Structure formats: C-alpha cells, structure tokens
Amino acid sequence: MAWTPDPSRWHGLFTLLLAGMLAASTTQAAEKIEPSTEMTPAGGGETACPECPANPGVHGILGGPHFVVADPRTPAANAACEACHGPSREHTLFPTRIASIRFGEGSHLTPEEQSAQCLGCHQGDHIDWASGTHAAEDVSCVSCHSLHAGRDQVLNRVTVADKCVSCHLRVRMEINKPYRHPVREAAITCTNCHNPHGSPAEAMLVRETVNQTCYQCHAEKRGPFMHEHEPVQDDCMHCHNPHGSNHENLLLVRAPFLCQQCHSDHSHAREAYDFEDLPLGSGSRQSRVVGGACINCHSQIHGTNNPGRRSMRQ
Ligand code: HEC
Ligand code: HEC
Ligand code: HEC
Ligand code: HEC
Ligand code: HEC
Ligand code: HEC
Ligand code: HEC
Ligand code: HEC
Ligand code: HEC
Structure with missing residues (x-):
C-alpha cells in the first residue's frame, strides 16, 4: 500500500526530529548515518516531499522548469524529488535518515558524482563538460546553480558575473579597474566570452580562438587589411586585457x-x-x-x- 502523508501527525513528530537532526549534524562524524537506498513507493516521493515542512526554503523549485508535470523529461514526471536526491524511502518515513543524495558541502558524493546526477538528463546540452576546466577542478553543477531558489543567480545576465567572481578573485579585481568592458553594467558579461560548461578552446572561450571571440563584437578588427600588423592577427591579448586595465583602451601597458x-x-x-x-x-x-x-x-x-x-x- 502506498504511504499516505498525514500532515497533522507530521508536525508534532517533526519538532522532535528536527531537534534530533540538529544534534545529529554535530555528531555526524562519530555516528555515521546510512543513506536510504529504496525508492519511495509510487505516490510517496511526489506527495510526501513537497509537503514536508522541514525546509520551506526548498519549495522554490516547485514553480520552476523542473516541476512542469506535463513535460515528460522533468523530474516532476520522473520520481520527483528522488530524480535528483536518489531513492529515499527511509527518509520520507524517518526524516532523520537523510536523502540518499545530497549536494554541495554536506554531500558524501564527490563533485563529479554530484554532476553525474544532473548529466543523466542534461548530457545533451553539455557535451564539453567533462573536458572543461571546471569539471577538472572539482567545480560541480551546483557550485553555480541554485535549484531550489526561485531565481537562479547564474541564469540572470545582471547577476551572473557576481557569482563567477565569487571564486575568480583576480578577475573581480580586474573588472573593477578604471578601463574595462561594461560588465558591471551587464552590457556584456562573462558568458559572452566564456562557456562555463566547457569548450574545446583554451580558457573555455565560446569561439575557437581569442580573436574569433573578440570579432563577435569588434568585427571591424578582423580585416583583411592590405597592411596587417602581425600581433593583431595573432592574438589581441598581446596588447589588451579583456577583463580590465589601468590604461585606456584596456591596454596591458x-x-x-x-x-x-x-x-x-x-x-x-x-x-x-x-x-x-x-x-x-x-x-x-x-x-x-x-x-x-x-x-x-x-x-x-x-x-x-x-x-x-x-x-x-x-
Ligand atoms: C533537479 C534536481 C533536484 C530536485 C528535483 C530536487 N532537489 Fe533538492 N536539492 C538539489 C540541489 C542541487 C540541492 C543543493 C542546494 C541547492 O541547489 O539549492 C538541494 C538541496 C535540498 C535540500 C537542502 C538540504 C540538503 O540536503 O542540503 C532539501 C531539504 C531538498 N533539496 C529537498 C528537496 C525536495 C523536498 C524536493 C522535491 C520537492 C527536491 N529537493 C527536489 C537538487 C534537487
Ligand atoms: C529528470 C531529469 C532532470 C534532472 C535529474 C535534472 N534536470 Fe535540470 N532540467 C530538466 C528539464 C527537462 C529542464 C527544462 C529544460 C527545457 O525547458 O528545455 C531542466 C532545466 C534546467 C535548468 C534551466 C533552468 C531555467 O530556469 O531555465 C537548469 C539550470 C538545470 N536544469 C540544472 C540542473 C542541475 C544542476 C541538475 C542536477 C542537480 C539537474 N538540472 C537535474 C531535467 C532534469
Ligand atoms: C561555472 C558556473 C556553472 C557551472 C559549474 C554549471 N553551469 Fe549551467 N549555467 C551557467 C550559466 C552562467 C548559465 C547561463 C548560460 C548563458 O547565459 O548563456 C547556465 C545555463 C545552464 C542551463 C540552461 C540552458 C543553457 O545551457 O543555457 C542548464 C540546463 C545548465 N546550465 C545545466 C548545468 C549542468 C547540468 C551543469 C553541470 C554538469 C552546469 N550547468 C554547470 C553556469 C554554470
Ligand atoms: C565554485 C567556484 C567557481 C565558480 C562559481 C566559477 N568558477 Fe571558473 N573556475 C573555478 C576553478 C577552481 C577554476 C580552475 C582554476 C582557475 O583557473 O582559476 C576555474 C577556471 C575557470 C576558467 C579558466 C579555464 C581555463 O581553462 O583556463 C574560466 C574562463 C572560468 N573559470 C570562468 C568562469 C565563469 C564564466 C564563471 C561564472 C559563470 C565561473 N568560472 C564560476 C572555480 C569557479
Ligand atoms: C571580452 C571577453 C571576455 C569577458 C567579458 C570575460 N573574459 Fe575571461 N578571458 C577572456 C580571454 C580572451 C581570456 C584569456 C584566454 C587566453 O589566455 O588565451 C580570459 C581568461 C579568463 C580566465 C583564465 C585566466 C585568468 O585570467 O585567470 C578566467 C578565470 C576568466 N577569464 C574568467 C572570467 C570571468 C569570471 C568573467 C566575468 C566577470 C570574464 N572572464 C569575462 C575573455 C573574456
Ligand atoms: C559581446 C560583445 C563584445 C565582445 C565579445 C568583446 N567586446 Fe570589446 N567591447 C564591447 C563593448 C560593448 C565595448 C564598449 C564600447 C563603448 O563603450 O563604446 C567594448 C570595448 C572594448 C575596448 C575599448 C575599451 C575602452 O577603454 O574604451 C577594447 C580595447 C575591447 N573592447 C577589446 C576587446 C577584446 C580584446 C575582445 C576579445 C577578447 C573583446 N573586446 C570582445 C563588446 C565586446
Ligand atoms: C612623429 C610621428 C611618429 C612617431 C611619434 C612614431 N613613429 Fe614610427 N614611423 C613614423 C614614420 C613616418 C614611419 C615611416 C618611416 C619610413 O618609412 O621611413 C615610421 C615607421 C615605423 C616603423 C617601421 C619600421 C621602421 O623602423 O622604419 C616602426 C616599427 C615604428 N615606426 C615604430 C614606432 C614606435 C614603436 C613608436 C613609439 C615608440 C613610433 N614608431 C613613433 C612616424 C612616427
Ligand atoms: C607583440 C609584439 C608587438 C607589439 C606589442 C607591437 N608590435 Fe608592431 N609589429 C610587430 C611585428 C611582429 C611586426 C611585423 C614585423 C616587422 O615589421 O618588424 C610589426 C610591425 C609594425 C610596424 C611596421 C609595419 C610595416 O609594414 O613596416 C609598425 C609601424 C608597428 N609595428 C608599430 C607598432 C606600434 C606603434 C605598436 C604599439 C602600439 C606596436 N607596433 C606594438 C610586433 C609588435
Ligand atoms: C599591437 C598591439 C595591439 C593589438 C595586438 C591589438 N590592439 Fe586593439 N588597440 C591597441 C591600441 C594601441 C589601441 C588604442 C589606440 C587606438 O585608439 O587605436 C587599441 C584600441 C582598441 C579598441 C578601441 C578603439 C577602437 O579602435 O575601436 C578596440 C575595440 C580594440 N583595440 C580591439 C582589438 C581587438 C579585437 C584586437 C584583436 C583582433 C586588438 N585590439 C589587438 C593595440 C592593439
């Protein structure tokens, strides 16, 4: 028989359990909590999880693209919360048993394993992920994406750079120099030049070379010219720093x-x-x-x- 959630029963139980969870989290190293492995019976995960009062902050995901029930590709149509968090029957019965898959710092999975959980559905859009620098440096999907927040900071052109420079401190300093691309004004941003999901080019550029990347917007510099200046054709970076500079025109010197x-x-x-x-x-x-x-x-x-x-x- 499918387990039916009973919210009235939950609340009393819940306060006790929450206290237990807090205690458990401080003694986690000593007392290993085994993640559950069994799928919640049909109707369990889909209904029990969203109703759980444990963490109202997570409910933002319900209004997003992952919970479009009519779309057969979404988690909503495929085991709901468990599509990402793994089979977690025991967790829905006994909330002190953690969901089998967690993300971010509290996770017992490696960053690579966490990303694999997403790539099961998103492999197609991200063929260069595995060969990219982020994957190689243990940056996982959830290092950038916040799935439970109503709004994901990195999907917004105005806020994406803030997220990027929270790790890239040197670039943060550079985009605040007196001469810079209008990144702070969001007229152009990191993703105009870089693909955070990896690319075949160096520095995960969106085009094959630095120059091709620049020509997207500075087409007049492409030429061909009757008299070319060798370093310009070779690499704009001989003279410019695209992130910012103390010298006019983003010049290095x-x-x-x-x-x-x-x-x-x-x-x-x-x-x-x-x-x-x-x-x-x-x-x-x-x-x-x-x-x-x-x-x-x-x-x-x-x-x-x-x-x-x-x-x-x-
Ligand atoms: C598309 C994948 C995905 C789905 C579906 C999903 N989650 Fe999450 N969940 C995550 C990720 C990633 C995090 C890490 C924090 C973040 O990104 O907001 C997380 C964090 C959490 C947390 C914070 C505690 C912790 O483990 O760190 C809770 C609680 C949670 N999810 C519950 C749920 C519930 C309940 C549902 C179903 C309504 C659900 N999740 C559906 C991916 C998902
Ligand atoms: C069961 C399949 C499934 C899983 C697992 C899954 N996703 Fe998705 N995701 C989707 C679908 C379907 C969409 C909607 C795509 C569309 O509309 O083209 C989506 C959309 C997204 C979007 C775009 C959101 C937007 O607002 O446009 C992001 C970002 C995303 N997923 C990240 C993740 C991450 C990170 C994980 C792992 C924690 C993950 N997904 C796990 C199926 C999945
Ligand atoms: C370094 C930060 C970062 C990491 C790591 C990252 N993403 Fe993204 N993701 C972004 C940004 C930024 C965008 C918006 C892209 C744009 O504006 O062109 C995005 C967009 C998306 C979208 C929306 C569709 C699209 O491609 O534009 C999906 C789906 C997605 N990411 C899934 C993933 C998955 C799955 C992983 C892990 C394999 C991942 N992302 C890792 C930053 C990141
Ligand atoms: C959680 C931390 C983190 C976030 C957030 C993050 N990165 Fe990174 N990124 C790294 C690490 C670690 C490396 C590898 C070391 C390095 O080159 O700094 C890296 C490398 C890079 C590289 C150099 C690639 C190469 O092959 O030399 C680029 C470009 C880059 N990131 C762009 C971005 C962009 C754009 C965003 C935002 C969409 C972003 N990063 C967000 C951690 C992060
Ligand atoms: C106008 C294009 C452009 C923009 C916008 C841009 N970059 Fe870059 N970035 C480059 C180029 C070109 C390189 C150097 C590639 C090379 O060395 O061959 C680079 C290199 C990098 C590197 C690796 C080397 C280093 O300097 O540490 C990181 C990390 C990086 N960018 C992050 C970012 C972040 C984060 C943003 C947004 C705040 C951003 N970039 C915006 C063009 C751009
Ligand atoms: C997505 C479009 C875009 C791309 C790609 C791009 N730029 Fe720009 N660039 C701009 C804009 C917008 C400005 C500001 C123009 C203005 O203020 O009139 C600018 C201004 C500049 C300036 C003059 C800055 C100043 O101080 O006035 C230089 C130099 C420059 N870009 C070099 C580059 C180089 C080198 C690359 C490749 C690494 C590049 N740009 C890629 C859009 C772009
Ligand atoms: C007052 C104008 C002027 C200034 C300032 C100037 N140049 Fe020239 N430069 C010329 C002229 C005119 C020629 C062509 C000379 C010829 O054909 O004999 C030339 C030729 C050159 C050549 C071609 C090879 C050669 O030596 O004949 C180079 C390289 C060069 N200049 C570099 C520079 C550099 C580097 C600077 C700054 C340190 C500079 N120039 C400053 C006017 C100037
Ligand atoms: C990264 C190296 C590099 C930098 C920096 C550089 N050049 Fe050149 N320049 C070259 C090369 C290589 C040639 C072609 C070979 C030659 O004629 O010496 C050249 C050729 C020239 C020529 C001669 C063109 C001709 O047909 O005779 C002039 C003039 C010139 N550069 C001026 C400058 C000026 C002015 C600057 C500074 C704004 C500058 N260069 C910066 C490498 C550079
Ligand atoms: C040899 C050094 C050198 C190289 C290489 C170089 N630039 Fe420049 N660039 C300059 C100098 C010097 C200025 C400022 C003088 C001026 O206003 O023309 C400048 C100015 C600019 C400007 C702003 C003024 C304008 O002309 O629009 C842009 C945009 C620009 N460069 C783009 C590029 C791009 C794109 C590349 C690569 C295709 C490139 N530069 C390669 C030296 C260089």
Missing part, C-alpha cells in the same frame, strides 16, 4: 612601452621621445610625441588599407 616590448631594435621606435630621431621634418614634433606617443602617428594600429601607408599611419 601604456604606449610607447607597449610598442617597445617588440620594437626596440631600430631607428626611432627605440626612442620615440627623442625628437631628433623622428623620421619627419621639424615643426610639429612636440605635439606628435606627447600623450599617445607612437599611436599619434601610427594611429591605424590594427591594420590599414591605405596602399601607401605600410606603417599603419592612416
């Missing part, structure tokens, strides 16, 4: 030093501040040297189509 990292071997490139070395006639030298230095003259730094201008000046 300010010109002329930026340029002199690679151009110090001949003529004026070595010493742009020395007026006498400059290749142009006298006159307005002063104004050309101050401020942006090299860029005042070589303004088409990403490449140019002007046939006469090999040195990227117009």
Whole structure:
C-alpha cells in the first residue's frame, strides 16, 4: 500500500526530529548515518516531499522548469524529488535518515558524482563538460546553480558575473579597474566570452580562438587589411586585457612601452621621445610625441588599407 502523508501527525513528530537532526549534524562524524537506498513507493516521493515542512526554503523549485508535470523529461514526471536526491524511502518515513543524495558541502558524493546526477538528463546540452576546466577542478553543477531558489543567480545576465567572481578573485579585481568592458553594467558579461560548461578552446572561450571571440563584437578588427600588423592577427591579448586595465583602451601597458616590448631594435621606435630621431621634418614634433606617443602617428594600429601607408599611419 502506498504511504499516505498525514500532515497533522507530521508536525508534532517533526519538532522532535528536527531537534534530533540538529544534534545529529554535530555528531555526524562519530555516528555515521546510512543513506536510504529504496525508492519511495509510487505516490510517496511526489506527495510526501513537497509537503514536508522541514525546509520551506526548498519549495522554490516547485514553480520552476523542473516541476512542469506535463513535460515528460522533468523530474516532476520522473520520481520527483528522488530524480535528483536518489531513492529515499527511509527518509520520507524517518526524516532523520537523510536523502540518499545530497549536494554541495554536506554531500558524501564527490563533485563529479554530484554532476553525474544532473548529466543523466542534461548530457545533451553539455557535451564539453567533462573536458572543461571546471569539471577538472572539482567545480560541480551546483557550485553555480541554485535549484531550489526561485531565481537562479547564474541564469540572470545582471547577476551572473557576481557569482563567477565569487571564486575568480583576480578577475573581480580586474573588472573593477578604471578601463574595462561594461560588465558591471551587464552590457556584456562573462558568458559572452566564456562557456562555463566547457569548450574545446583554451580558457573555455565560446569561439575557437581569442580573436574569433573578440570579432563577435569588434568585427571591424578582423580585416583583411592590405597592411596587417602581425600581433593583431595573432592574438589581441598581446596588447589588451579583456577583463580590465589601468590604461585606456584596456591596454596591458601604456604606449610607447607597449610598442617597445617588440620594437626596440631600430631607428626611432627605440626612442620615440627623442625628437631628433623622428623620421619627419621639424615643426610639429612636440605635439606628435606627447600623450599617445607612437599611436599619434601610427594611429591605424590594427591594420590599414591605405596602399601607401605600410606603417599603419592612416
Ligand atoms: C533537479 C534536481 C533536484 C530536485 C528535483 C530536487 N532537489 Fe533538492 N536539492 C538539489 C540541489 C542541487 C540541492 C543543493 C542546494 C541547492 O541547489 O539549492 C538541494 C538541496 C535540498 C535540500 C537542502 C538540504 C540538503 O540536503 O542540503 C532539501 C531539504 C531538498 N533539496 C529537498 C528537496 C525536495 C523536498 C524536493 C522535491 C520537492 C527536491 N529537493 C527536489 C537538487 C534537487
Ligand atoms: C529528470 C531529469 C532532470 C534532472 C535529474 C535534472 N534536470 Fe535540470 N532540467 C530538466 C528539464 C527537462 C529542464 C527544462 C529544460 C527545457 O525547458 O528545455 C531542466 C532545466 C534546467 C535548468 C534551466 C533552468 C531555467 O530556469 O531555465 C537548469 C539550470 C538545470 N536544469 C540544472 C540542473 C542541475 C544542476 C541538475 C542536477 C542537480 C539537474 N538540472 C537535474 C531535467 C532534469
Ligand atoms: C561555472 C558556473 C556553472 C557551472 C559549474 C554549471 N553551469 Fe549551467 N549555467 C551557467 C550559466 C552562467 C548559465 C547561463 C548560460 C548563458 O547565459 O548563456 C547556465 C545555463 C545552464 C542551463 C540552461 C540552458 C543553457 O545551457 O543555457 C542548464 C540546463 C545548465 N546550465 C545545466 C548545468 C549542468 C547540468 C551543469 C553541470 C554538469 C552546469 N550547468 C554547470 C553556469 C554554470
Ligand atoms: C565554485 C567556484 C567557481 C565558480 C562559481 C566559477 N568558477 Fe571558473 N573556475 C573555478 C576553478 C577552481 C577554476 C580552475 C582554476 C582557475 O583557473 O582559476 C576555474 C577556471 C575557470 C576558467 C579558466 C579555464 C581555463 O581553462 O583556463 C574560466 C574562463 C572560468 N573559470 C570562468 C568562469 C565563469 C564564466 C564563471 C561564472 C559563470 C565561473 N568560472 C564560476 C572555480 C569557479
Ligand atoms: C571580452 C571577453 C571576455 C569577458 C567579458 C570575460 N573574459 Fe575571461 N578571458 C577572456 C580571454 C580572451 C581570456 C584569456 C584566454 C587566453 O589566455 O588565451 C580570459 C581568461 C579568463 C580566465 C583564465 C585566466 C585568468 O585570467 O585567470 C578566467 C578565470 C576568466 N577569464 C574568467 C572570467 C570571468 C569570471 C568573467 C566575468 C566577470 C570574464 N572572464 C569575462 C575573455 C573574456
Ligand atoms: C559581446 C560583445 C563584445 C565582445 C565579445 C568583446 N567586446 Fe570589446 N567591447 C564591447 C563593448 C560593448 C565595448 C564598449 C564600447 C563603448 O563603450 O563604446 C567594448 C570595448 C572594448 C575596448 C575599448 C575599451 C575602452 O577603454 O574604451 C577594447 C580595447 C575591447 N573592447 C577589446 C576587446 C577584446 C580584446 C575582445 C576579445 C577578447 C573583446 N573586446 C570582445 C563588446 C565586446
Ligand atoms: C599591437 C598591439 C595591439 C593589438 C595586438 C591589438 N590592439 Fe586593439 N588597440 C591597441 C591600441 C594601441 C589601441 C588604442 C589606440 C587606438 O585608439 O587605436 C587599441 C584600441 C582598441 C579598441 C578601441 C578603439 C577602437 O579602435 O575601436 C578596440 C575595440 C580594440 N583595440 C580591439 C582589438 C581587438 C579585437 C584586437 C584583436 C583582433 C586588438 N585590439 C589587438 C593595440 C592593439
Ligand atoms: C607583440 C609584439 C608587438 C607589439 C606589442 C607591437 N608590435 Fe608592431 N609589429 C610587430 C611585428 C611582429 C611586426 C611585423 C614585423 C616587422 O615589421 O618588424 C610589426 C610591425 C609594425 C610596424 C611596421 C609595419 C610595416 O609594414 O613596416 C609598425 C609601424 C608597428 N609595428 C608599430 C607598432 C606600434 C606603434 C605598436 C604599439 C602600439 C606596436 N607596433 C606594438 C610586433 C609588435
Ligand atoms: C612623429 C610621428 C611618429 C612617431 C611619434 C612614431 N613613429 Fe614610427 N614611423 C613614423 C614614420 C613616418 C614611419 C615611416 C618611416 C619610413 O618609412 O621611413 C615610421 C615607421 C615605423 C616603423 C617601421 C619600421 C621602421 O623602423 O622604419 C616602426 C616599427 C615604428 N615606426 C615604430 C614606432 C614606435 C614603436 C613608436 C613609439 C615608440 C613610433 N614608431 C613613433 C612616424 C612616427
């Protein structure tokens, strides 16, 4: 016979059990609680769990996509709570017996095993998960996703970056520098460039290379140009930090030093501040040297189509 929940019986029992659970949690190491292994009989998990007053905070999941009963792919249509928490008959009968699968810090499963519980249904959308850095570094699905909260912070473009930088502290510092992409304004966010579920590219970029990733929005930098500047075609990161910088235009280093990292071997490139070395006639030298230095003259730094201008000046 299917077990029928009786809320009136539950409440009295529950207060006692809650006290027991709290005590148990402090002595858990000493007294090992075996997780239950048996499925709740039909009608049990679906009805008993949502009615449980133990933790009203978990009920947010009932209004979300996992509890669309009409959708045969959802947990609601497949053993409900037990689709994620595992067969937990004993838990529904004796709440001090924990559900067989728990997530996050209280879990006895490895992060990989926890993610496997989700991938059973979500493998299709996440083919690169296993080869991604997050999986390799023991970050699990629930390190980012909050399934019981009514709103999942990482599914919202405005709040996702906060979640990411809660672990990525250096990036947090970078996106707060004076020159940065408008990440804090949510005009662009981490997931425009990275796929948190893994990708075949380095740093889990959403495109094959850094440059392809940038061209999504800065298409004009792709060229082709009649006169290309080698490092631009190679990798935007030679000169920019996409997360943020203390220098205008997200530059790693300010010109002329930026340029002199690679151009110090001949003529004026070595010493742009020395007026006498400059290749142009006298006159307005002063104004050309101050401020942006090299860029005042070589303004088409990403490449140019002007046939006469090999040195990227117009
Ligand atoms: C889609 C998978 C999924 C389903 C379905 C699900 N849960 Fe959870 N549950 C989780 C995850 C993941 C956590 C960890 C915290 C979080 O993400 O909010 C969790 C945490 C909990 C917790 C907090 C205690 C603990 O173990 O850490 C309770 C209680 C809970 N779930 C009960 C339920 C109940 C009751 C249902 C059915 C109404 C249910 N869950 C359905 C995934 C699920
Ligand atoms: C029984 C199958 C099943 C299991 C197990 C399951 N999910 Fe889902 N999940 C679904 C379905 C179905 C949807 C709705 C997909 C859609 O509408 O395209 C969904 C939707 C989602 C969404 C999108 C939510 C939204 O608001 O758009 C996230 C995130 C998610 N699941 C994460 C997880 C995580 C993390 C786990 C493991 C703790 C998990 N799921 C376990 C079936 C499952
Ligand atoms: C590092 C954080 C992070 C981890 C770990 C993570 N996700 Fe996500 N997930 C996200 C973000 C961010 C989005 C929103 C994607 C977007 O806006 O393009 C998302 C979206 C989703 C969606 C909605 C559909 C989609 O693909 O856009 C599902 C389903 C989902 N994740 C399931 C999972 C599962 C299953 C795992 C574990 C195998 C997992 N996620 C691990 C951050 C994460
Ligand atoms: C629970 C902590 C945690 C959260 C949350 C998290 N990450 Fe990570 N992430 C890590 C760890 C650990 C690594 C591996 C060490 C490292 O590179 O910092 C990593 C690595 C990365 C890498 C480098 C990949 C590589 O191959 O070099 C990227 C990119 C990344 N995460 C993006 C994100 C984004 C985007 C989000 C938010 C959607 C996010 N992370 C959320 C922990 C986290
Ligand atoms: C405009 C694109 C872009 C945005 C937006 C972006 N990144 Fe990156 N990120 C990159 C590129 C490009 C790399 C470097 C890849 C390489 O080294 O080849 C990188 C590298 C990383 C790395 C690994 C190396 C490192 O610097 O630690 C992490 C972690 C990371 N990003 C996290 C994030 C997080 C978190 C966010 C959101 C706050 C974010 N990124 C936003 C483009 C971006
Ligand atoms: C999703 C779109 C998007 C992607 C992808 C993107 N950017 Fe941007 N980028 C922007 C936006 C938006 C701005 C701000 C434009 C403005 O303020 O007028 C910007 C501004 C910049 C600036 C000028 C910053 C300043 O201080 O004015 C640089 C440099 C830049 N991006 C480099 C890159 C590089 C390098 C990449 C690849 C790693 C990249 N962007 C990828 C959207 C993007
Ligand atoms: C050799 C160094 C160098 C490389 C490599 C480089 N940039 Fe730049 N970038 C600069 C300099 C210097 C400026 C500022 C001068 C200016 O305004 O043109 C700049 C400015 C920008 C700006 C803002 C002003 C504008 O022109 O729109 C964007 C966007 C930008 N770069 C994107 C990129 C992208 C995308 C790549 C890779 C395809 C890239 N850069 C590669 C040096 C470089
Ligand atoms: C990462 C290395 C690197 C950086 C940084 C760099 N360049 Fe270059 N640059 C090259 C290479 C490689 C070439 C092509 C080989 C050559 O002509 O020396 C080149 C070529 C040039 C040329 C000559 C083009 C021609 O057709 O003769 C000019 C002018 C130039 N760079 C200016 C600059 C300026 C200005 C900066 C700073 C904003 C800069 N470069 C930063 C590597 C770099
Ligand atoms: C006052 C304008 C001006 C400034 C400032 C300037 N350049 Fe030039 N640069 C030129 C002109 C003009 C040429 C072409 C010379 C020629 O064809 O003989 C040139 C050529 C070059 C070349 C091509 C190879 C060569 O040496 O002939 C490189 C590389 C170069 N400049 C780098 C730099 C760097 C790096 C800086 C900053 C440290 C810089 N330039 C500052 C005007 C300038």
